[in-house]
Amino acid sequence: MELATAYATCRRINARHGRTFFLATRLLPARARPAAHALYGFARSVDELVDNPRDGSDPAAMLDACSRALDRVYARGKPLTDPVLLAFADTVGRYGLERELFDAFLHSMKLDLSVREYATFTELAEYTHGSAEVIGLQMLPVLGTVVPHHEAAPYAAALGEAFQLTNFLRDVGEDLERGRLYLPTEELAAYGVERQRLEWAWHTGGTDRGITRALAALVARNRAVYRRAKPGIPLLRKESRSCVRTALTLYEGILDEIVAADYNVLGGRVAVPRRRRFTVAGTAILTRLWT
Template sequence: MTRRELDAAGISRPELRRAYQSCRELNARHGRTYFLATRMLTPAQRPAIHALYGFARRLDDLVDEPTPGSTVDSISAELRHAEHGFFGDLADGRSDDPLRTAVIDTVNRYGIAENHFRAFFTSMRMDLTVTSYPNRVALEEYMYGSAEVIGLQVLPVLGTVVGREDAAPHAAALGKAFQLTNFLRDVAEDLARGRVYLPTDELDAEGVDRDRLGWCARTRRIDPPVRRAIAAQAARIRAVYAQAKPGIAMLHPVSRPCVSTAYSLYSGILDRIEAADYNVFAGRVRVPRRARLFAACNAFTQVQWARYRQPVS
């Protein structure tokens, strides 16, 4: 199956095939749900998605899963080294690192803007020192580099039936919606890492501070002020999903089922949060397995029909 994907993508050089294979293995090992989602894309699209995922995963783990004994200064130094190495290799058009080799090839094949990667590094640096965001403007500055640019990076791979610049705002909004959903679901988990990704002024408006969130996390219970705050955040996220939705129809038909399924499952997390009366502290909110299987089966059916009707050129 890997050989078929590489052949379909026109990747023939042995060192490139090995580089993309290493990215695929990383995705399969660490991003199982994401890896399964890539199966809804055409074989030709998958290597690039694996490369972009591997790049983001490596940097995210560097910040969020540091080696024992690491300090903020040592992680910052590693991040700077990774940044300088990546952009140096990108300028040279080659790398000795397999993951970078695959990413550089993907960037060149699909014309992905370099500034998307610069913004991603900026947000990764913010995670080393920023533990809260005073308002939504500050949070969105972080989210642009950590979530929106992910949508913008994969957009050329997914393909569009309109100008890429027309689809870009919707792709960025979808990346933001997914991350905001994670922030809301994982309040307790992020708090344990010393971070709060809900705007401070919006929490203040409901009488909620870090100590109150900490009480909810410790007791796995939710009080009225926090419930109102979580409900208000959910409503804001719904509005971002609404901004993103028109972009699905702008994608190439073979890419729509994959993105539509992700849209359905992630927005379904908000449904589950609401069904739990907004108590995101009692346990990790998940979409039921039956619903996930139904969505996946439906998407695979749509994928096969789309490939038959309008194959990727």
């Protein structure tokens, strides 16, 4: 299979499933876009094995197969026929991405098969590291930096965490449908909210003062993580900054929409309106072309 075809497959996966991220990748230099799509394609494909397994498939066995696929990628031995793996392997080799970043990701995906909730943010940190922080670290060599890699790494990890926390807030109802709760139960309990109360709100579309107050506190915490990540943008190569700034603006914009909906994330999916997404991205594209 031709490498260009493999990368095109990953691009289609990104365009279909990761609208905000895909829009932001349009701001990357042409050399970096295929790698961004390949990394997204791999992560999305693994995530689908856990969240939407095919009839009769065993997610645990499929994740073990993914680990063996990583063995082949890093051994650079047996030819790869899967288009996502082919593009992914080329990206790994091209940017020298470390195996441990992907092992940590698979570990968090395996946690989804057995862990149904987390009591504290400290407990959640293990999952968030593998499911999100390592994504930022994977992207860092693709984006490029103007400082030594290790200086920019904490900010890249923080941005991945911030995106993931936003996902947890936006998708709490869908996650409950899958039997999972990522909002720490002790944080919720401080406002008198139990898991059963969230499930009631999801199934009825209702809410109450306790849920609203708990979500408001979690949104505030999420915004603090975005503030921690923002100083990392100037550490990136100049041509990559607009992409990351746009992704951050659009993703943090989901929090704005949650606030505008009075924190009723269980009454329907909250999203940044298409007009705003294209306005933010379009302005960034025009600015980049001008400069």
